[in-house]
């Protein structure tokens with residue numbers, strides 16, 4: 001009797017499985033797209049195992065991200081994992097949805113679609129960060145604009161990102177023209193970001209956003225747009241950090257638009273201290289300490305609050321924005337007493353921080369007319385920085401190579417030349433190549449590749465008599 005019941009149950013299970021398989025086989029991808037757009041990926045928490053998917057949802061609900069490590073195209077039912085929305089926010093004429101995917105495998109491709117009651121999005125994919133030292137590239141830059149030539153230069157920089165397919169982009173503030181509260185400008189920025197920085201095979205590049213002064217109309221902007229974390233239950237205090245590669249790489253987003261001392265300074269010290277053993281520590285913030293254009297004011301409060309922390313805890317590279325030009329300095333140590341000190345800094349090739357920036361993703365370039373004795377190179381043009389990060393091997397130590405890639409320049413009549421179209425498109429198989437036909441800025445005797453640690457540059461310098 002028991003055997004007959006077991007047999008019947010067995011047959012029933014087989015029938016259920018068959019029905020499911022037949023149902024799935026008959027399922028087709030909806031012809032309508034999902035009722036959503038402005039998709040973007042954000043890293044603001046352990047990027048080896050988390051990512052936030054954000055988008056603007058229209059009309060209908062029940063939106064969710066369907067994802068997995070195998071490409072199932074738009075066949076959403078074949079993805080093994082799904083994530084419903086964690087947060088919905090009505091702001092700037094968008095119904096922004098945030099869905100955080102967590103528990104992901106490090107250094108892994110994930111494919112996903114966003115599905116709702118109306119349809120399904122295109123299939124996109126991303127790569128999580130590694131959890132042990134491994135080579136990767138990232139792009140740093142900031143200052144895009146919402147119209148005219150500056151918008152076109154911003155778009156050229158976006159298109160170069162897609163060609164470089166970096167692991168992520170550190171965007172150093174100033175996303176839109178104005179004060180960051182005009183809905184149409186955010187719509188345009190987000191639409192451009194999705195369409196232009198996504199690779200032709202659908203790889204979306206996560207953003208690590210930093211607050212700039214053009215977001216000051218509402219200091220919570222990066223939280224509204226990118227779900228950026230904040231401190232003390234105050235959405236204006238947006239500064240945070242993420243790490244990956246085990247103890248290989250730590251990146252900090254500071255905020256030059258709220259008090260740089262006090263709570264932010266205390267947090268920075270704690271954060272740097274707790275990551276002191278990391279191989280590389282970098283920080284992004286918008287306003288340079290000492291800008292390389294005369295039309296921008298100096299920021300001594302940043303020097304007073306941050307410079308010694310950067311040096312004492314071994315910050316390797318500082319990345320800023322705001323001035324709409326490019327600069328790279330020698331490694332610097334804060335020291336006001338030394339005879340060769342200039343604006344509180346002396347060159348320190350062994351232990352100093354290299355300062356790089358200063359914006360110009362798209363905003364019209366300013367003159368580079370305020371170099372210092374410790375400036376290696378400044379340049380007036382639209383540009384982004386490509387940074388290759390490599391763990392040590394049998395021949396070389398842990399190291400970075402930094403390239404300044406031009407996206408636009410202007411002649412004496414202010415006529416714009418864009419450089420993105422000719423840039424070689426990298427593939428998953430040659431991510432560490434410097435793309436052919438990229439317009440690279442030379443750094444004096446050091447050429448187009450600026451190495452860090454600085455001593456790796458191996459250039460014989462003239463000895464003063």
Ligand SMILES: [Fe+2]
Nearest residue numbers: 174212213322
């Ligand atoms: Fe700015």
